[in-house]
Amino acid sequence: MDKDYILKLFPELDSITDETVKEGAARAWLLSLKESDWEKIEDMPWIPGVAEFITNVDHCRGTAKIAMALGRALIEQEKVELNLDYVIAGAVLHDMGKPLEYSAKGGKTEIGKYLLHPQLGANICMKAGLPAEITNIVQYHNTPGEIPVRTLELEIIRSMDHCHADSMLRKHAGLTVRDVFTGATPKPIKK
Numbered sequence: 001m002d003k004d005y006i007l008k009l010f011p012e013l014d015s016i017t018d019e020t021v022k023e024g025a026a027r028a029w030l031l032s033l034k035e036s037d038w039e040k041i042e043d044m045p046w047i048p049g050v051a052e053f054i055t056n057v058d059h060c061r062g063t064a065k066i067a068m069a070l071g072r073a074l075i076e077q078e079k080v081e082l083n084l085d086y087v088i089a090g091a092v093l094h095d096m097g098k099p100l101e102y103s104a105k106g107g108k109t110e111i112g113k114y115l116l117h118p119q120l121g122a123n124i125c126m127k128a129g130l131p132a133e134i135t136n137i138v139q140y141h142n143t144p145g146e147i148p149v150r151t152l153e154l155e156i157i158r159s160m161d162h163c164h165a166d167s168m169l170r171k172h173a174g175l176t177v178r179d180v181f182t183g184a185t186p187k188p189i190k191k
């Protein structure tokens, strides 16, 4: 498993212009895999035991594609200042902590009982030497309440992660994010 394996798995990373960001993103996913008990990144379902109709790779790529489209539209149409490299890396990496939260054998890992994937992913971002702006995206992509710095790049990933999750749940399980994560209806069974 090397950088080429990651770039093949996440072709969206090829659109990153800053080579150090691209390499850092590949390093982070490789570190996540190495520290987990998963054999391959693509083996992991989106939410193990809850939503297994797509993979975690499918969800990260889907989020990256719509985040890139939104980021590009904001730059071209509204002339806003935005670091598209951070948007792409942040989207591809946002759920990179999941192989550390969930065991390949089923259920949570030991560390996953105490820390959730955003914290575990942010820790890997720091080990991989990624910029603080990207670590911030991974750490706070789904945190409710107080967040120290809300960059536009973070807001894009928060919204697009939610949109991708919601659209996949509607399509595959006839449910919404609200249904699943507020307990309004039973969790969807894996398909």
Ligand SMILES: [Fe+2]
Binding pocket: 059, 063, 094, 095, 161, 165
């Ligand atoms: Fe996500």
